[in-house]
Amino acid sequence: MHSIAIMGGSGYTGVELMRLIAGHPGLELTAVSSSQFEGQPVSSVFGALEGGIDLEFVPHDAAALAGAADLVFLAVPHKAAMAATPDILKTGARLVDLSADFRIRDQATYEKWYAPHSAPELLAEAVYGLPEIYRDEIAGAKLVANPGCYVTSVLLALMPLLKAGLISPSGLIADSASGVSGAGRSAKLPLIHGEVHENFRPYGVDGHRHTPEMEQELSLAAGQEVKLTFTPHLLPMDRGILSTIYAQPAGEAGEAAVRACWQKAFGAEPFVRILPSGRLPETKQVRGTNRVQLSVATDPRSGLLKIFAALDNLTKGASGQALQNANLMLGLEETAGLTELALTP
Amino acid sequence: MHSIAIMGGSGYTGVELMRLIAGHPGLELTAVSSSQFEGQPVSSVFGALEGGIDLEFVPHDAAALAGAADLVFLAVPHKAAMAATPDILKTGARLVDLSADFRIRDQATYEKWYAPHSAPELLAEAVYGLPEIYRDEIAGAKLVANPGCYVTSVLLALMPLLKAGLISPSGLIADSASGVSGAGRSAKLPLIHGEVHENFRPYGVDGHRHTPEMEQELSLAAGQEVKLTFTPHLLPMDRGILSTIYAQPAGEAGEAAVRACWQKAFGAEPFVRILPSGRLPETKQVRGTNRVQLSVATDPRSGLLKIFAALDNLTKGASGQALQNANLMLGLEETAGLTELALTP
């Protein structure tokens, strides 16, 4: 059994980590911190975890958390994450950071979109935690930067296609929608039921922070700079992301070529489901799982490729992927603790 | 008081028409037909209408319905609508058809997307029922073809811009999402709660029937053929459409030019709300109303215009617009019976 600590256990990514760890055969959660709920039993805050996680929330103390753990998950907001990272790494513990702090390789780009970086010396060391692309690097990493939720849906759909030259790197548009849990578990007016329910709306339309992260990885895949037009929307539901992506095919590439390329890249991947022609992703089919569903159709009028990717923003889009990374880092079966299927309905 | 009949009152557009007519100061519903519920009181099928509509459903008999009415709403499916239309017009009654049967001016195009046309001689006479564009023609029309729900959101957003040459007529993409009432009130497995709730999915991705209707009107506005890439999605909610449209600005045209153009076209329109910079449409704010909300943002990376339009698929997207057309045809105040504001929440 490997011992695990979570710094920041009161948000939705924190509780999702705990849920998954409770069902993992090779991990034991030894400590979880929260400033808001310090001293309270986890199960009094999250009734669903009763009997699964028998701990009390402890204060945020990076060194103490890391001292008792083989691996630490950072589920605190950006800035808090980079502040804690050096102390954690000093203890020798491995670290998966769910915040954005180590996702952007270029310090200036990070600082333009987020804030001054307090540990830039670690940027080069951090490995981008998308196992389907960077599996080997993740296995040997000390510090893994877990990708954003929207980002994962777009990168898995597009990176193999850009690498293979099947789509044009210019003119890419990602029109995405997310369930509201992506905005976290906090008492904010726009998140209350009356504002979300039976409503659908775009937001962040002139620059969402996931854009530079997507562009960084897409550019690496394309071997040239990629600019992405990205529009997020808020769905009246708890969980799920669907990205509908518009891409210009390169040359004669069509649906079949796209599926063949995905098949080559992901055919052996446990969590990537390439849907057959005519089937389209549905967020409910991946809800609560670490899966991503991919599909593609050619628009008969414009010839554009319509590429679809669905995942659960809290699982493959956050905590499930973090656990997948941890499994790799600890030498465990990559799918351990991540094999649940979605509920129907 | 003008007398009104509805052919096809058992679907969601039928009941929405009845709701609006019940609150209209100058209209009286004299008959409503349904094959499914023939002989039953309307209020036993639609409890919400109790006390508002005190009629029983009668059989589908076009001539009989029209004989007792100044104006008939056709809320039956396509094919049934064109079958009934000649009989209704013969009585001298005006007619607003909510089906697709008279929306497409070109018979061959209609027949490619739908079915053989049984009354093609009426296609030239039918007026496309988008009052903000065709107000004068509607006022004098015998037969008005009420636009599709997705269509209305896209046309109101784009037609003035294409007419003014502010956006390129090529490369237009409309990424739209609709509440499930757009699929009607029928006992179909994909419509049951367990399949819709907490789910989001694309559909009709290789050709939705609203495409030719959008292209017809966009081409007229642009003065040249327009091809549109259109992707509909199904939302886990009852009512509401949001269209997010990607357009290449022509020359230096930016957000301000778009807003100015809309202002010129729609500044006096009672049902078009042009949102100020920074505010984006929300379906809940127009729910149950005849309003459409428009807004626009420039993508800072690609320079593409992101154009947003929200409406209620059953009101401005169907029955509300049909009533707006009827008001014009009958010489009534255009806004009569259509002034309700959306509930919050």
Place this chain on the structure above:
Amino acid sequence: MHSIAIMGGSGYTGVELMRLIAGHPGLELTAVSSSQFEGQPVSSVFGALEGGIDLEFVPHDAAALAGAADLVFLAVPHKAAMAATPDILKTGARLVDLSADFRIRDQATYEKWYAPHSAPELLAEAVYGLPEIYRDEIAGAKLVANPGCYVTSVLLALMPLLKAGLISPSGLIADSASGVSGAGRSAKLPLIHGEVHENFRPYGVDGHRHTPEMEQELSLAAGQEVKLTFTPHLLPMDRGILSTIYAQPAGEAGEAAVRACWQKAFGAEPFVRILPSGRLPETKQVRGTNRVQLSVATDPRSGLLKIFAALDNLTKGASGQALQNANLMLGLEETAGLTELALTP
């Protein structure tokens, strides 16, 4: 036109009042206050009201608000309401208080459940604002205490039956459920979508503040002290209350006697719908309306009467009833501004 002011316009009862006043033919809203949104246009906070209410929120100043109004709605929390009431009445303005401050006639009872009362001298003067029971007193009142949302559903169902001696005043149980808008528009963790959606739970089970208000009025109707067992539940929806009430019939009284009693009491009431045998209330059929639906069934095993009442907690349960009271106080048609039917779906 009568001029109206609202003190406390930023909550859901406030915005519901504004929505209804915007559609009222005889009322004009002259001022609305909010400490949170002072100085902001109403339509920037509530997009749905754009074009309907063209005001900016002003500070809470009871005298100033009342000075410019024939009638003031108090939509502030209890305590704030009683603090403002004397200043408002001094100006000569009529007042409808949506808080609990003047609902309980007995000061000690009020203070046991709420807080020390700062204006007890007004308790005797206040009229309980249930028009179906106290219509005449309301018409002449200076100060009307608008009933609670759960309360209205229970009182309309039971008061005529208790007066007529058709049910036993002992052993009454009201099992009620409400949409989450009943908890107000505030940024609290238990109200966010992730906590409410796809969840159903009881709360306040050892004493909800609506209990003494129900017992007061039920006791008046029964002519003896009535104790009520009341259990509220939270529904995963925005609007709607359903109360399922268990009562012991007196003697041989059955369903027919209950319906006849309601018919006698409410047959001419514009907002009470007595459903025929076999039809049961549905919250969606009264959503956004001022209606209450009543029905009854006899349990074949126990002989208990099951009595059902449905209403919209924000309309007949709060702001709609407040407007109904205002209509009576101002000598207007009682149904003015309150005739909308519920959306289907």
Place this chain on the structure above:
Amino acid sequence: MHSIAIMGGSGYTGVELMRLIAGHPGLELTAVSSSQFEGQPVSSVFGALEGGIDLEFVPHDAAALAGAADLVFLAVPHKAAMAATPDILKTGARLVDLSADFRIRDQATYEKWYAPHSAPELLAEAVYGLPEIYRDEIAGAKLVANPGCYVTSVLLALMPLLKAGLISPSGLIADSASGVSGAGRSAKLPLIHGEVHENFRPYGVDGHRHTPEMEQELSLAAGQEVKLTFTPHLLPMDRGILSTIYAQPAGEAGEAAVRACWQKAFGAEPFVRILPSGRLPETKQVRGTNRVQLSVATDPRSGLLKIFAALDNLTKGASGQALQNANLMLGLEETAGLTELALTP
């Protein structure tokens, strides 16, 4: 590995069984039947099961299904279940029937509520599948009748209290609400999203078929005939049942005595969570799990006990409990395949 067959795999209980079996370490699904989807891959009907269940639906052939299985789950409607049962038992396979056909021990009672019984000779042999009460009998049974969803919530809450004489067997009222998946996966108008969403309503108020099943077991526990007043309601959500039960305490018994009694009866039970004083069940905390949450409060005015039980109607209320029974019958760990925790949110 034990081989399992499911007769009736196209409904929600069928797909829930498949989901759970896919994650079970000791069971292998060898065949699943459906008349509606015969010949189609399971994963084309239930996308969520892709990769978990790699079978095609076969025709309903009881003997063939049973011939290849150690145990058969019957997830077909009543009548179809009793028709298939003798053929299955003849093969020597064990059987868990999720229908009502063998739940009622008294043939006349069954036939009064359901239909003529075609295999009454098996009624005496069938064991009622509530493991917390009948664990030993289930382990040795050939034929287990899996309890109804509402029933499980009421029986687990009340049976120990009645056995211990802590509550009066007369005057019991169960006011229950269920998510809509309890009505099955079928194309019926009352189940479509537009009819269910944002709606709450009672149904079956003058006699729901779960009543005789509850009364049978409650009477056994009480040692005398128990009559129950039961009112089901439909919730606007997919999954979850909450029962709020009103009971007269016997003598001085209060909350603490109830909790102690439950603790004695269920303290070692893996799936029964007795909540501490002040915490109340929430359906979301048990969603998708085999758990039931229990709590109790004393009404301070009437002295009545308010007893609360929450479970997932498809898991502990149907397929999860069926799997728990199968585990017992096959000599497996009772919790095998049933340890998942609920998602938050």
